[in-house]
Amino acid sequence: EPEVTQTPSHQVTQMGQEVILRCVPISNHLYFYWYRQILGQKVEFLVSFYNNEISEKSEIFDDQFSVERPDGSNFTLKIRSTKLEDSAMYFCASSRVVADTQYFGPGTRLTVL
Amino acid sequence: QQQVKQSPQSLIVQKGGISIINCAYENTAFDYFPWYQQFPGKGPALLIAIRPDVSEKKEGRFTISFNKSAKQFSLHIMDSQPGDSATYFCAASMHFGGANNLFFGTGTRLTVIP
Numbered sequence: 001e002p003e004v005t006q007t008p009s010h011q012v013t014q015m016g017q018e019v020i021l022r023c024v025p026i027s028n029h030l031y032f033y034w035y036r037q038i039l040g041q042k043v044e045f046l047v048s049f050y051n052n053e054i055s056e057k058s059e060i061f062d063d064q065f066s067v068e069r070p071d072g073s074n075f076t077l078k079i080r081s082t083k084l085e086d087s088a089m090y091f092c093a094s095s096r097v098v099a100d101t102q103y104f105g106p107g108t109r110l111t112v113l
Numbered sequence: 114q115q116q117v118k119q120s121p122q123s124l125i126v127q128k129g130g131i132s133i134i135n136c137a138y139e140n141t142a143f144d145y146f147p148w149y150q151q152f153p154g155k156g157p158a159l160l161i162a163i164r165p166d167v168s169e170k171k172e173g174r175f176t177i178s179f180n181k182s183a184k185q186f187s188l189h190i191m192d193s194q195p196g197d198s199a200t201y202f203c204a205a206s207m208h209f210g211g212a213n214n215l216f217f218g219t220g221t222r223l224t225v226i227p
Contacts, residue, residue, distance in 0.1 A: 004156075102159070
């Protein structure tokens, strides 16, 4: 069964450093998402991406964040200058069409020191 | 603004019992209500979902009950098993205008005691 994959599984970085989280969505999916989950809290939407542009973004997704689909398979989330409060689990998800089920990857645990 | 409220925060059920988790939403534009199951260290996985044109959907031991007028929906797990022990999230989304981001509830940690 196809699945969303994410790398790395755990990223530790120093405050102020840039990080890139990588995702490989399910191959025939057209919509891509990033969510985050701070430890013990609910999953929060960050951004959705379709046709090589952002469809929607939340208030969390400020200028420090960017997304990119650099090739036909990868979908990345970049945080330019990490803050302590960016420490969270980041989930990538994809769906075939806009109204379809979103399938989540296993997540990347980001720890900012 | 908390768009989806979920209760209880934690739930302990005996094996074979019924687990019930409740959610309420505010935005009447929501038209898709999924439940996700999350095991420790894993991403959320879709369990079952409902659209507001039906009041109930059943898949195996899992049932969603939906009350559009009250803006509430609930997950019932019949014959709960220890393997059901996980965190359950309700969510809601709207598809008007191409939007599809999920608004999650705060989660319910279910523990099923053997």
